[in-house]
Amino acid sequence: MIHVKTSVTRPSADVVRRLAKFSSATIHEAQGRRGALSSRIKPIDRSMHFCGPAVTVRCAPQDNLMLQVAIHYATAGDVVLVSAGEFGEAGTFGDVLGNAMAAKGIAAMVTDSGVRDTADLIELGLPVFSANVAIRGTVKETLGPINHPLVIGGEIVYPGDILRGDADGIVVVRRDEAEEVIALAQARVDAEDEQIRRYRAGGTTIELCNLTDKLKAKGLLVED
Amino acid sequence: MIHVKTSVTRPSADVVRRLAKFSSATIHEAQGRRGALSSRIKPIDRSMHFCGPAVTVRCAPQDNLMLQVAIHYATAGDVVLVSAGEFGEAGTFGDVLGNAMAAKGIAAMVTDSGVRDTADLIELGLPVFSANVAIRGTVKETLGPINHPLVIGGEIVYPGDILRGDADGIVVVRRDEAEEVIALAQARVDAEDEQIRRYRAGGTTIELCNLTDKLKAKGLLVED
Amino acid sequence: MIHVKTSVTRPSADVVRRLAKFSSATIHEAQGRRGALSSRIKPIDRSMHFCGPAVTVRCAPQDNLMLQVAIHYATAGDVVLVSAGEFGEAGTFGDVLGNAMAAKGIAAMVTDSGVRDTADLIELGLPVFSANVAIRGTVKETLGPINHPLVIGGEIVYPGDILRGDADGIVVVRRDEAEEVIALAQARVDAEDEQIRRYRAGGTTIELCNLTDKLKAKGLLVED
Amino acid sequence: MIHVKTSVTRPSADVVRRLAKFSSATIHEAQGRRGALSSRIKPIDRSMHFCGPAVTVRCAPQDNLMLQVAIHYATAGDVVLVSAGEFGEAGTFGDVLGNAMAAKGIAAMVTDSGVRDTADLIELGLPVFSANVAIRGTVKETLGPINHPLVIGGEIVYPGDILRGDADGIVVVRRDEAEEVIALAQARVDAEDEQIRRYRAGGTTIELCNLTDKLKAKGLLVED
Amino acid sequence: MIHVKTSVTRPSADVVRRLAKFSSATIHEAQGRRGALSSRIKPIDRSMHFCGPAVTVRCAPQDNLMLQVAIHYATAGDVVLVSAGEFGEAGTFGDVLGNAMAAKGIAAMVTDSGVRDTADLIELGLPVFSANVAIRGTVKETLGPINHPLVIGGEIVYPGDILRGDADGIVVVRRDEAEEVIALAQARVDAEDEQIRRYRAGGTTIELCNLTDKLKAKGLLVED
């Protein structure tokens, strides 16, 4: 088996930049409520956000050898996405590799395991999303695949898919669907802005969510 | 079955205002260590706090139809309390409905499921307490009861009960016990302030917690 | 059985001060990846950190009698370490006892159960690390051991062991190994600073982690 | 506060006997999908089942004093229902109290904590439902309410409510709704038997679940 | 979007029959330690096992509409694989649909949610694997995809992939890899039988696992 696939077809920088204007929740809705990674994966500081193509890595639990390898093959703007078997009780990533990533212009680090040196990482400014903060160290022993399709957080991610993360979580967009998603997301934002404007002007949920007929059809009983 | 009961007997604004001076933990103790909802339900920003009467809502998991309906029937100062089966992997609530609530002067939104658009909600200033932050969307399909007694976070809440939430969590106070709880809470705060004053003056736990006789009765053995 | 052992052999203040310069993760690595408590125990505010000798306490779940006793026997600079059976749904500790600790100059409070009055505790400035924030009260009924060896967070801690906590978690150092750990931690920090300097200068992980031979030996396959 | 209410209005033995013919799931459905306790509470052997009126008990975590008291006040046919704060790491109940219950003709023991001596309890033949099996012992220190309304497993149970448990879990039926539930449960069993008969005769789900119009209305798209 | 794809390319009955001779663990190892679904999904009785092609279904949490639809389109020998968002507190499946499946000769039912009527299902003899046993009912409201790729238990399953389940759990085999996996599994069984024979004859792990050189290379230190 090939472990490392170095060739990844990435989206254009322009697509990434335009997709980055939308929140993870808006993108998730725009593409038909698909692509949300498990909510267990959170930013270590809620001001963190990112958008970029995925470099996918599978590590053994409590072993970050392949993460070290992946940083070598990642390029500026990439999001390094590491599944380590949902084992949270290990700091798969810390400030030394954080500096290695920042120096290369990596867009973000995402993992279903733990990270450490969080104070330094926050100061460094690299967006880091993880399922835990933990100080236990990792070994560097086990080979695994880089840039193969990766199941993480209950979703499948292909190398070059676009990941968007913010305070609410992370969503994955297939590369060839990105343009369509951008258009749908913009339409959704416009519609939501209009909804918010109407609520501020005194609109009600019954009216703005078009509930009257729906509730009647379902047989809602209201007691005055 | 009636789904929506529109008539809720609410406490007076004065009672709510006076109860709001005490922390959730103080109120919980003052009423005999009762009424604390599960600690899984937390504010999305720890500076958030609220006090107000409960409007109770039961949604199906990953379905927020009845929340939309409940906002219609809630009034200024109400706390909208939504149980959705403890299903955390869905954003039952976000910034559009947040604006609908804020426009009506709703006091807070509380749920045992997830919420999203947290950055916008924090900026909006609406207190939001939830068991999770998650971006997965919800359907609007299933009827459920509004303003019926609701079990949430391991406690039962009746419509019009007063909910008090802060950084530590949420406590429920029966409407007709509120005056008594206020008096007991004030007494407790006074006693605690006095305890703190004494500790700062050099008092010891053995002395201030009246432990000497108690420990003797229980047979504590100390080795010098 | 003796419940309270009052005699604890503590490390010197100088050792504590020198150990406090290193992060929990660095110390954990320096002593051979040992001593990390479970990541479930976190600071209630991530700016909190501490270093000091352990006073160990075992409470029954939802019962803080022995914590009250332990504060009496603790001295300035001590870390009060409380296991209460990993029961999180109780506020074992709050601002009144927090003031009692602060008045005595206690260095930190650590527990595998919950705490409350977190806003007041953060304002008080006492470092508090816990597995949960919860408002439910505790009884004061059950005797238990103070300053006996204590298993907490999956590690064993002996009275007088040095605990170091920060945003990443907590690590325990045996008192008689502290000098060696300080030396190893300093060496590790120096090596990491050098690594970071090299990454910033353009070094790669393959090179700086010495991966070339290792990956070859393990049979890594790369597809260009 | 009164701790023990000795007066419980129980359903008739006849109602209990007739309700006992239906499974927990059938009863739950028959009463409108209400009353199911959390699925964390399971029989210690899946052949166990019971039906009877609730005697409700609240214990402190890892403390079974009030269970000892409750057995005294329970009568033949009762189900002793014990909430101990969802603390599973304690054997709140074992074979000695099991024999005390069996000798009195108690119908079942149910708890959201743990039990122990399971081999002996299975041999004894007393139905025991719990959230865990655990060997840690309990203290006998803390008073709590008996025969007050009790929230357990996310549902509220009033003393004298009827509990029905089997391999699938436990459901609570309000005493004054029992006759209606029995009728609805019988109708449901009859309808399900007929459905099963039709499936065995070759019926399809589209036909027997009346899906054709429903799926059309919802816009199901099928690709041949 | 097409909801239901009716056309599934299934493996031959002969391939399924030959694969069924191997345990889930053996198959998982034979294909390079891939394809194991999360261990949360277990048989409701440990004697249950199955092998067959996947029909994939996505339901909303607490909603089994699409399961009803899927049974219609499934054929004899199929394994119906239902993801319902990992929501365990609902009985997505029970004995009525169990009879519908058994009547059609369905090979097994697998879900990441709950099931009920387990006593009847065990008597029926249909293999049922689930993440929970729960009695709460489901609505029938929400459309979702049938026979699209499905992420379940942390693995991706394509319609027509072969699922093998037994007491240890479930593994998925890609249809076009099945022949190779069968060959590798047979080789593994032969090797393991030989290992077991040697252990029974007095062989040691150091010898039979070829540990001598490996441990020397890693620097194992043994103290006599």
Add this chain to the structure above:
Amino acid sequence: MIHVKTSVTRPSADVVRRLAKFSSATIHEAQGRRGALSSRIKPIDRSMHFCGPAVTVRCAPQDNLMLQVAIHYATAGDVVLVSAGEFGEAGTFGDVLGNAMAAKGIAAMVTDSGVRDTADLIELGLPVFSANVAIRGTVKETLGPINHPLVIGGEIVYPGDILRGDADGIVVVRRDEAEEVIALAQARVDAEDEQIRRYRAGGTTIELCNLTDKLKAKGLLVED
């Protein structure tokens, strides 16, 4: 660091045989409610039980190299006790190593991770206790300590300590306390047998648990 300590001081076979007459719960109580391992570690079949001295092993998560080594150094009657970081999603142990153990007369296998081949292991008759059943394979890469003190299931176990396991769980007894524990356990069994005899003869809990004075002192209020 020495990895493997081969010299373990074991209890006499006679002590093990006499201790084996008591249940895990009885032993736990007899030694003052100490020594119970976490209830997450269960037998794979509830008829399994064992008693014997501990051989302690620390593995990396999803890595069973040191277990292979430990079997080599274990002797007939030993209990092999393996902590692998509480990582459950891996089958650390299966039927091949099970046969290796059985051939050597090992008394039991205990781990805080997962095991597989459970049907074969049950047939083999080797007592196996684990935190999970899982099919994912393990690597054999990482060195770790054998016969050093081991924290597992929240307790510390020293090599040569006696472990007793049954359907309720596992308890550890210090080797030099075993004789005293046996005496105390026998006294407890005798007292419990007498209690059970009295309950069967109609005794009440108030009487047999000596509750009258205790409840009066605590202020129990009973409403007739």
